[in-house]
Amino acid sequence: MQTLDRLNRTFAIDGHAVFEEREPGMLRLQLSSPESTATVYLQGAHVTQWTPRGADPVLYLSPAAVFAPGKAIRGGVPVLFPWFGPRWNGAAFDAAHGTRSPAHGFARTSVWTVDSVRCEADGDVVACLSLAPDEVSRGLGFDDFALVLECRVGHELQVALHVTNRGAAPLEYEEGLHAYFAVADVHPARLDGLGGSTYLDKRDGSTRKVLHDGPFAFTRDVDHTHLHTDAALKLHDPSGHRVVDIVKTGSLSTVIWNPWTVLTPGFADLPADGWQHFVCIETVNADENRLRLEPGATHTLAMTVRVKTVRVKTA
Numbered sequence: 001m002q003t004l005d006r007l008n009r010t011f012a013i014d015g016h017a018v019f020e021e022r023e024p025g026m027l028r029l030q031l032s033s034p035e036s037t038a039t040v041y042l043q044g045a046h047v048t049q050w051t052p053r054g055a056d057p058v059l060y061l062s063p064a065a066v067f068a069p070g071k072a073i074r075g076g077v078p079v080l081f082p083w084f085g086p087r088w089n090g091a092a093f094d095a096a097h098g099t100r101s102p103a104h105g106f107a108r109t110s111v112w113t114v115d116s117v118r119c120e121a122d123g124d125v126v127a128c129l130s131l132a133p134d135e136v137s138r139g140l141g142f143d144d145f146a147l148v149l150e151c152r153v154g155h156e157l158q159v160a161l162h163v164t165n166r167g168a169a170p171l172e173y174e175e176g177l178h179a180y181f182a183v184a185d186v187h188p189a190r191l192d193g194l195g196g197s198t199y200l201d202k203r204d205g206s207t208r209k210v211l212h213d214g215p216f217a218f219t220r221d222v223d224h225t226h227l228h229t230d231a232a233l234k235l236h237d238p239s240g241h242r243v244v245d246i247v248k249t250g251s252l253s254t255v256i257w258n259p260w261t262v263l264t265p266g267f268a269d270l271p272a273d274g275w276q277h278f279v280c281i282e283t284v285n286a287d288e289n290r291l292r293l294e295p296g297a298t299h300t301l302a303m304t305v306r307v308k309t310v311r312v313k314t315a
């Protein structure tokens with residue numbers, strides 16, 4: 001059993017890693033490197049904060065987020081496994097098993113185990129958490145996987161999800177690092193890297209479309225699953241005077257999401273103006289990019305984030 005005391009006795013590193021319980025039943029790990037700080041909740045192995053020294057937080061965390069056992073946290077980097085959005089065979093599975101498959105899978109609401117916390121020679125702090133099958137996953141038909149989430153905090157944030165198939169049959173799954181990036185104002189924000197890519201427009205019945213060339217502007221609610229793309233992305237946030245670089249590995253889908261004014265009222269854990277202050281840019285394998293992992297094989301999905309401040313020219 002991972003109690004606060006035991007976690008601190010086993011893994012705390014003076015000045016670099018400490019466990020806390022700010023909300024009842026919600027243990028979290030505070031990481032601190034010379035270059036940045038981060039917070040990781042054990043529920044979901046969920047990074048809720050990453051802040052380079054002297055900068056504003058790079059990840060958006062909803063001021064109305066709910067921190068309670070079993071509830072998904074709105075913001076940061078939710079880890080999605082073994083399906084993205086609604087389960088692809090959800091209706092059939094649920095009917096056959098008399099159960100209900102939660103949106104985005106069970107990983108984000110499961111409590112992960114802390115395996116290690118370490119400081120590297122270059123000052124980076126690295127935490128590894130794991131998730132093994134339990135009653136919940138077995139009830140949903142997933143009995144033979146091993147997940148490891150590795151979070152590296154330094155001048156970059158690196159989040160890697162390693163999935164291993166421990167079973168005798170192929171493991172089919174979807175996965176995602178559903179990152180919420182903070183922007184000072186979404187209106188002038190632009191996203192580079194998806195021009196010309198094919199996507200499913202979920203706001204239009206998942207119609208298949210091709211994105212125009214050049215930067216993408218956020219002008220309304222958006223929910224795109226871009227397919228067959230491993231392109232690096234650049235989020236320009238002129239009001240925040242910064243550019244965020246997002247590099248993906250082991251990912252062929254990129255999801256972009258913003259609920260705008262239209263959908264925000266449907267989210268009790270988002271404030272009315274929340275949509276103006278984030279865009280989700282998600283490192284994913286979903287839909288046509290769903291994975292099939294052979295017995296014994298491991299796949300790694302990873303996202304690396306870097307921030308550059310853009311100087312404001314003064315006359």
Ligand SMILES: O=P(O)(O)OC[C@H]1O[C@H](O)[C@H](O)[C@@H](O)[C@@H]1O
Pocket residue numbers: 072085103104202223224255256257280282
């Ligand atoms: O409310 P959640 O279950 O966290 O999902 C929030 C959003 O996640 C992704 O971006 C999906 O593409 C959206 O369709 C979904 O609305």
